[in-house]
Amino acid sequence: MFSSAAIQEIEDIRTKYPNARAALLPAIYVAQREFGWLSPEAYEAVADLLNVPKATVRGVATFYAMYKQKPMGRHLIQLCTNVSCMILGAERLVDFLKSAYGVEPGGVSPDGRFSLVIMECIGACGTAPAMLVNDDFHENLTEKNLQEILEKYK
Amino acid sequence: MITVTINDREIKLEKAMTVLEAARSAGIKIPTLCYHEQLERYGGCRLCLVEVEKMPRLQTACTLMITDGMVVRTETEQIADVRRGILEFLLINHPLDCPYCDKAGECDLQDLVEKYGPGKGRFKEKKRKVPESLQDPVIVRNMERCVMCTRCVRMCEGPQGASAIAVISRGGHSHIEPFSGGRFDCEYCGNCVSVCPVGAIMSRLHRHSYRPWQVKEQHETVCPYCGVGCTVVAQVRDDVIKRVIPKLGSAVNNGMLCSRGRFGYEFVGDKDRLTVPLIRQNGALAEATWEEAITLVAKKLGEIKSAAGSESIAGIASPRCTNEDNYVFQKFMRAVIGSNNIDTTARTGYAGAQSFIENIFGQGSTANIISGLANSDTVMVIGGDPTTVNPILGLQIRACARRGGNILTIGDFAGLSKFGPTKLLPGKYTETVVLEAIVTALREKKGLSGSNGPLETRIKDISVAVADATAKCGVPEKQLSAFVDLLAGAATFSLVIGKEVVQSTGGSYKLLLLAAINYLANGRIYMLTEKANEQGALDMGCAPDLLPGYRPVAFPEFAKKYGAHWHAEISEKPGLNLFAMIEAAEKGSLKALYVMGENAVCNIPNSGRVEKALKNIDFLVVQDIFLTETAKLADVVLPALSWAEKEGTFTNMERRIQRVRKSVQREGMEDWKIVAEIAKNMGYGMEYASSEGVFHEIARVSPLYRDLTYEDIAKGENIYPYKGEPLRDVKEDIQVDTASAAVSAGKLYLKIERPLFHSGTLSTRAASLRNIYPQAVARISSATAKALSLTEGDVVNVRTKAGSLSLFIAIEKNGDSSAVEISNNFESKGAFRLADYTLDQVTKAPCIDAVEISIEKVIA
């Protein structure tokens, strides 16, 4: 069940479009935030609110890589390993994250602090390697400054 | 005229279409996989790529529209290469399951690879692995075989409109599954099974039990369940129905089926089928021979007729039996027994409502083609969810919505909720005032044309202002006015009326108001019809006051005329209807009752009362295919052949006569044959060589079916008004019953659930339908559950004046908080056990909307 604040948020979003269905992608983001991830309950809440069949909601949501189909850590690391980042050492950073925090691509660290998702180019190729942590961009990464950056995310 | 050249052949087309359709019209084959004529074009499989002059890339024939002068090639070396390549792609992850897969022999992929595909594979990588899914009771998924044609999803989202399955994820990770990932929990129409080209989605009912080439016979017949009368094809091996499939292009359902039609056939071969007659001896039913049973029935009926008179004997025919069965039965009652005490359970709603409407608009005014609903611009629904009672009719309403039509409902119908309905939700018992307000406003907007005097007389003074209606029913003024505006603006209006209206207090008055709305909006009426041959039973004269073809018995000229046909004297005295029979049995004036094909105890309210009444009868004969609750009370039980084992005809709610065809050979006699044997034993000759012979007589005797033959029916000359003109018999004065009921605060009321997966009690004998919906439950809203501290899985006792039942509860999120909804399909746990009633004075239908019900938790 959505909180009334979330319902209001989605209703406000809905006014930007001529029909309720177009609000589906933004509504799924709200559900992801409210429920932590897109559980069956989250899907049903969106389906009921926008009057879209729940199988359809799940089908649409699972199409997109940034909607989370399982519980996440407290902080989401989205690290790019596409070509520009790869040739500038992004893969070493993936290994580093595994050894330093115990988090693997697609997984959550044992202490629940970080989850790691590998990205397909986040538009920071000129300052590669780069990552997003939650909504923050971090560029020109090295093993050293990576550790410093992640310190801030408790 | 559009001229295209395909493979150097010039083809002229009159209308716009795709290259694929143009090619097909000329007999040119282009391979396809994702294309299906009932579905929106997709262009995904790429098998239909063809060369089009002046276009740089190959084009998919299924998506490209033809233009004048287009030149197309479909058979070049490059195209052959492309087809090989596409099929190679489809095979790289496809398991080599052919020897084991149920689809082998009718698999599109097999056929395509055999014709166009590569001889060898070059794929050396790891194949995708997906485990088989047996979590669903009727549908099995082997998704490794899936070729992502998405026909199943497009069928479910499109023509079916249920949106129960979806493609999850994307790219090579795409997989199709229902929301839960396991059980479908859907409408179980199985239309996804119909369109799957490979063995990915299949029915469990015939799993691993035969190969398509072993099916030596298949028979086109009519579904035995509801009044839509879908064409179904029964595929048979060794006298067992292996599978029932639809037929693309068939009348009425055009290749679509519902859960009952598709998965409900297993009752035919069920081990509990009656095989030998039973005679009660020393209080218990014991096996007997046909000779013993027939002789006994003939003897007893003869004795009772002599001793107590013809009028002490009654007969109940069946809306599940064929026209031939019903005709012979009423002839037996009239010509042999000499009584007009004949009726069917159509009396519980369909009969009275239809004659009421036809009184106003003429015979055949409810005989409207079901597919026409999809072409309406406005459809109004009241009194029942069409998607559960007559599912294929419900699909037409969904199609109407998809095409931009307006769906208006009075009430909340789950099956239409995703189709943008404009809903009015009046408080309990205030429907009438809402209808009055609508009639008032609509009449003021549109005026009276003068073409139906009696109706106009009745409605010209109805005057309820919207504001007053709002005050009484709780529907906001704006909503009510908007609803009326939509009705007023309708160009092609259809009105769908369900049983709840007919079985409610003041039902006939509501029917008048609905007739008025239909009249003012210039529409046509559809009445939801629960059983396959309700219409036919009435056509055959299974009514106490009507002879076959709706001639009244009370008119001497008709009694004489039919008497001449039947070489007997026909009584002119109208007989007892269904409810009067029960009363007479209670009183003791009814001494004998012959029940054919009907589970009277379960299908007539109030079950406890009916049971008691039947026990009071001296001689009860029950003819059926199972030992039902009613049969268990009989003195003689006669086993009949089922719907799949005989020839005959059904007449559906469109008044379309269709052929029921024998699929399975079984020892025994058709219902009409058993009746004929009894007649013979009573000294009255009924010699019919076959069902067709019976139909010949019907065509001679009934003015309605005059001169029709089985060939006519097969040819399609079976649409009302058949070969003649309908009777127009509009009475001067329209009677109504204006009884009303009032809510007692804080009380709960009984509501009858009409589920999608069951129809009467017959469907509970079909194992797979039972697997989908296994037992009766008491459905309550989450508010009611909270108030009574009930949680899912609790057992409760529900109690009314008529009786009590012990049931599991089911909590419905958006349920009606004033009701406890219970189905009437499970024999010992039917809602009619709880339903006492009053009769509508005009339609004679039972009003069961005012049954107070209490509910309390059973502490284990």
Next chain:
Amino acid sequence: METVLLKNIENPNSADITEYKKVGGYRSIDKALGMEPQQIIDEVKRAGLRGRGGAGFPVAMKWTFASADPKFPKYLLCNADEGEPGTFKDRPILEKNPHLLIEGMVISGHALKAEYGYIYLRGEYPAAKHILNAAIKQAYDSNLLGENILGKGITFHLAVHQGAGAYICGEETALIESLEGDKGQPRIKPPFPVNVGVFSKPTVVNNVETLSNLPYIIEVGGEAYAKIGTPDCPGPKIFCVSGHVEKPGVYELPMGTKLKDIIYTHCGGIKNGKKLKAVIPGGISTPVLPPEKIDCAMDFVNMPKNGSMLGSGAVIVMDETVCLVKVCHRALKFFEHESCGKCTPCREGTGWLRSILGRIESGEGADGDIETLLAVSANMLGKTFCPLGDGAASVVQNFIKHFRPEFEEHIKAKKCVVNG
């Protein structure tokens, strides 16, 4: 050439409306709203503006089709999905010059008589979302968006719609599907979006950079604009350079600047004194070039003659330390991940190609693998529903075309011959 698109971005407050106006922003909107829609289209035609998303379609032609359609309302969609690997040219505009885009969209909306605009912004740009929303609010507050803009009777509503991680949504019909609340799977064409687009109405989809050119075109006029760049491809272009160069980043240069000059003159050449090995000139989907082919003008006409494409102008520079088998493999991992799954060749082929390349990279390549790669990609090229499949196939074909010996050695040695 004066800086047009990346003007003022060194200013940390460049995204603020006051700062934008200080450097001349929102003057063009005033001028444009006084013009007739057809006049603006004519000016754009004179300017020779071509789409900057990668296809290079003449903007005035697309707009003319949409204008001619009788259906209303019309929609202008800004494609800010910037998903082509190597591309980061729109991000500086979105994050640092959002008002330029907004001004460009209002002008374009007026030209199209479109009342509604959406910026389809990729989900991977959360900062841009906040900045754009703030800028849009500032514009609404200054009567530069909404009803009766600047009192001139023009209405244009603008909102940001965020994507959720799907490269395919950069394709215009997939973008429209996503905006409507569905999966981003491309649609059958015809009908084209200019006739039946979002919500079944005439829709124009243009790239961020394309729309951001409008204020300047209105300011100096189409003829003057066309003096920048080349006659076939006029105007400024943001090139975004990444990889092994001294100074990677965004460079606003005239269309037609030579690739060689971009790498050596503007970006300072290969870093750490290494040798150039390969260049991908316009984003991962464009054919890779060997060093001997970089003396070519970067525009829509000359690059195809040179065996590649301008694409998004995203230059990825790879030095001698890069294993091209690994790069090719990684590229196919990308395409496999981003395939929408609708059509057979792309859905099955991208995975097949990726798997073979993976085996080769990890030392499990076998004889015949290269032939299979070429055959499978040939079965994809031209057979797929949309160009994503073409991109994947062409990547494989071009890497093998120019660097086949490296693949053969990698297979024979059963390990990477570049990095041991």
